[in-house]
Every structure is written in structure tokens, then in C-alpha cells.
Amino acid sequence: MGTYNLLWSIAKRNVTTVLLGITISDRCVNIISVTGESMHPTFTAADRVLQGDFVLAERRCLEKYEFSHGDVILFKCPSNHKELFVKRLIALPGEWVQLPGSPKVTKIPEGHCWVEGDNAARSLDSRSFGPIPLGLVQGRVTHIIWPPSKIGQVERKMPEGRISQI
Amino acid sequence: MSGFFRRLAGIPWRSIAGDAFSRALLVAQAYCAVHVVDQHLCSLAFVRGPSMLPAINLAGDVLAVDRVSARLGRVENGDVVLMISPEDPRKVVAKRVLGMEGDSVTYLVDPGNSDASKTVVVPQGHVWVQGDNIYASKDSRQFGAVPYGLITGKIFCRVSSVISFASLSF
Numbered sequence: 001m002g003t004y005n006l007l008w009s010i011a012k013r014n015v016t017t018v019l020l021g022i023t024i025s026d027r028c029v030n031i032i033s034v035t036g037e038s039m040h041p042t043f044t045a046a047d048r049v050l051q052g053d054f055v056l057a058e059r060r061c062l063e064k065y066e067f068s069h070g071d072v073i074l075f076k077c078p079s080n081h082k083e084l085f086v087k088r089l090i091a092l093p094g095e096w097v098q099l100p101g102s103p104k105v106t107k108i109p110e111g112h113c114w115v116e117g118d119n120a121a122r123s124l125d126s127r128s129f130g131p132i133p134l135g136l137v138q139g140r141v142t143h144i145i146w147p148p149s150k151i152g153q154v155e156r157k158m159p160e161g162r163i164s165q166i
Numbered sequence: 167m168s169g170f171f172r173r174l175a176g177i178p179w180r181s182i183a184g185d186a187f188s189r190a191l192l193v194a195q196a197y198c199a200v201h202v203v204d205q206h207l208c209s210l211a212f213v214r215g216p217s218m219l220p221a222i223n224l225a226g227d228v229l230a231v232d233r234v235s236a237r238l239g240r241v242e243n244g245d246v247v248l249m250i251s252p253e254d255p256r257k258v259v260a261k262r263v264l265g266m267e268g269d270s271v272t273y274l275v276d277p278g279n280s281d282a283s284k285t286v287v288v289p290q291g292h293v294w295v296q297g298d299n300i301y302a303s304k305d306s307r308q309f310g311a312v313p314y315g316l317i318t319g320k321i322f323c324r325v326s327s328v329i330s331f332a333s334l335s336f
Contacts, residue, residue: 019198026205065255076315079291081239109309111253135250135316 030057030139032074032086038117038124039086042072042154043144054146055086055154057139065134067092069163070156072141073115078129086141087115087125091163093134098162099127105164106131113137118157206233210325211248213260217297217304221246222260228326229260231319239314241293242266246321249295252309260321261305265294267314273307274300286311293317 034043034053045052057074061067067089077083091097091114096105100120108114112131117123126132144150203209214226222229231248241247243263251257265271265288272285277300288294292311297303306312 016195016198019195019202022206023198023201026201076313077291078313078315079289081291081313081315081317109253111251111255133250133252133313133316134255135252136313137255 025059027059030059030074031055031145032057032084032139032141034086036086037122038119039072039088040119040122042118043086044150053144053150055141056143056145057141059139061140062137065137067113067134067137067140068156070158072154073137074139074141075115075132076136076138078132078136084138085115085125087117087123088157090114090116090126090159091131095163097126098164100162111135114163116159206237208232208234209319211258211260211319211321213248213321216302217299218246218260218262219299219302221262221298222324227324229321230323230325232322233319235320236317241314241317241320243269247295247317248319248321249312249317252312252316253304258318261295261297261303263293264296264306265311267292269294271306275307277301291315 032055034055035045037045043053043055067073069089069092071089072086073089074084074086077085091108093108093110093112095108095114097108097114098105106114108131112133114126114131116125116127141154143153209231211229211231212226213222213229214224215222216224235241236247241263243266245263246260247263248258248260251259267288267290269288270285271288271294272283273296275282275284286294288311292313294306294311296305296307300307
């Protein structure tokens with residue numbers, strides 16, 4: 001009798017914690033481990049999952065979908081919905097982007113955005129798969145929380161002369 | 167004056183604070199449970215508009231949405247899905263899936279005015295969606311195949327129909 005009650009109360013407490021954790025990670029903040037070198041030197045990845053940088057991604061921005069140039073965002077890969085990418089937002093809907101190394105300019109359609117990695121040589125981004133719908137965005141990366149030497153806010157940086165409003 | 171402070175000290179602050187805290191915790195737990203069920207298991211959606219006639223009424227229907235199948239990738243041709251509009255991320259639209267990745271889809275470019283049709287292959291990770299009412303629907307024929315990641319749920323049941331209340335009064 002005593003054991004049954006103890007197990008039931010432990011189960012109740014764990015279920016509450018799990019529900020609270022899921023709600024917080026859906027509505028407020030999420031902790032992501034960065035793998036891949038496409039955002040070097042902003043984020044450093046490593047060979048194994050738990051050795052890379054850990055970053056904080058906030059989800060409040062998904063209520064209004066208002067982003068600024070240079071934000072680092074987390075989004076689902078357009079060709080594989082199970083993978084998450086971290087890249088920098090370069091252009092918003094209605095702007096014109098010039099692809100590097102070619103005279104062609106592309107207009108970003110309504111509801112889409114152009115993303116690029118900081119490490120241009122090793123980054124699979126909008127230069128390959130084109131502008132992505134804003135509905136794929138899953139959060140905005142605001143802080144690095146691990147390793148301790150890199151703890152701090154993630155800055156908004158924009159490469160010069162890539163976009164134009166007209 | 168001192169009588170006032172004595173009465174103030176007599177109020178059981180600790181037990182009131184304890185009660186308030188446990189009730190607030192109960193409200194928070196209920197909110198979390200509702201949020202998790204609504205976003206990850208099953209939800210209700212009120213859908214209206216002409217693009218899915220005759221399946222979904224113009225005035226609106228309440229539909230039951232299954233969130234688990236969409237997340238597990240179990241959406242197939244012929245399913246009606248709820249997805250974030252690729253033209254405005256704040257809008258959620260209901261359309262029918264007519265092509266999965268790799269499928270070849272043939273569609274009428276301008277059904278009201280001509281018989282011209284086009285065939286397109288759906289890229290990897292994308293789906294082709296169309297409204298049942300092709301004369302009044304903005305779908306993949308205009309904005310192309312959409313990434314599977316935009317799908318938020320699969321509609322499996324109609325819970326109520328707004329139009330059935332209106333017809334009784336006539």
C-alpha cells in the first residue's frame with residue numbers, strides 16, 4: 001500500500017514536470033546544441049553532439065513573425081522536415097538579394113526570407129535552396145550558454161551591400 | 167494603532183500564501199496539459215472559406231485535427247491538412263495533399279478560362295496541395311510545392327457544421 005502511493009506520487013510529479021518542460025520549450029525558450037560548421041566563427045561545432053556550443057533560442061518571436069536583418073534563426077530544413085538548421089537572416093519579404101558572383105538579383109516573395117551561414121564556404125543555405133517560407137522558422141537564437149568562455153549575446157551582423165529595398 | 171498591527175499579525179499569512187501557491191500551481195498545470203494536448207496530440211480548428219467546397223462549408227466548420235501523424239510523417243495523398251500559409255506565416259490554411267515528394271502532378275493552370283495543363287515533379291521534402299474547389303483556391307498552382315515542415319496537422323473528422331443550424335430556421 002505504501003509503495004503504491006509512493007510510485008503514484010512520483011509518477012504524478014514527473015508527468016507535471018514533463019508537461020511544464022514541453023510548454024516552456026514550445027512557448028518561451030529552447031536550448032539547442034549546434035552541430036555543423038556553417039556558422040563558424042559565431043558558433044563552433046565539434047565532432048560529437050555534446051561537445052559543440054549550446055545556444056538559447058527564444059520562441060516568443062513566433063507570435064508576430066517580426067524579424068530583423070542579421071538575426072540568427074532556427075528553422076526546419078525545406079527538404080527534410082526532421083532536420084533543424086541555424087543560419088543568419090539576410091533579407092526579408094519584398095527585398096532584392098544579389099547572389100554572390102553573379103549579376104542576377106532575386107526578389108524575396110511574400111512570406112519568405114533569405115538565410116545564409118556565416119561560414120560561406122561550408123554552408124548549405126538559401127544560395128542552394130532559395131528563399132524559405134517564414135512558417136518554417138522555429139526560433140531566434142539570442143545567447144550562447146556553453147562553453148563558459150563564449151557565454152554572451154549573439155550579435156546581429158549584416159554583410160555589406162547584399163540587399164536592396166527597391 | 168497597536169490594535170491594528172495586532173490584528174495584522176493575527177492573520178494566518180503563511181497558510182494563505184500556501185493556499186494561493188498551490189492553486190496557482192494547479193492552474194499552471196492545467197494550462198500546460200491543455201497546451202500539450204492541443205499542440206502535440208489532437209486539436210479543434212474552425213475553418214472557413216470557399217477553397218475546399220464541398221468538403222468544408224463556406225460559412226465554416228469545426229474540424230478535428232490530428233497532430234501526431236503530421237509530425238511522424240504519415241501524411242499521404244488525399245489527406246486534408248492544416249498548414250501554415252507560405253505567403254503569410256500568421257495564417258493557417260486547410261488544403262488537400264495531391265502529391266508527395268517524387269510524384270508527378272498534372273494540373274489545370276487556369277480552369278475557368280482554358281484547358282491548358284502543366285505537369286511538375288514534386289521536389290524532395292515537399293508536398294503539392296490544392297483546394298477541392300479549384301476555381302476559388304490559392305494553392306500550389308500559384309505558390310508551388312510547399313515544404314512538408316509547414317504542415318501542422320491532418321484533419322480527420324468534422325465535429326460540427328455551422329450551416330446545419332441555419333437551415334433549421336427556414
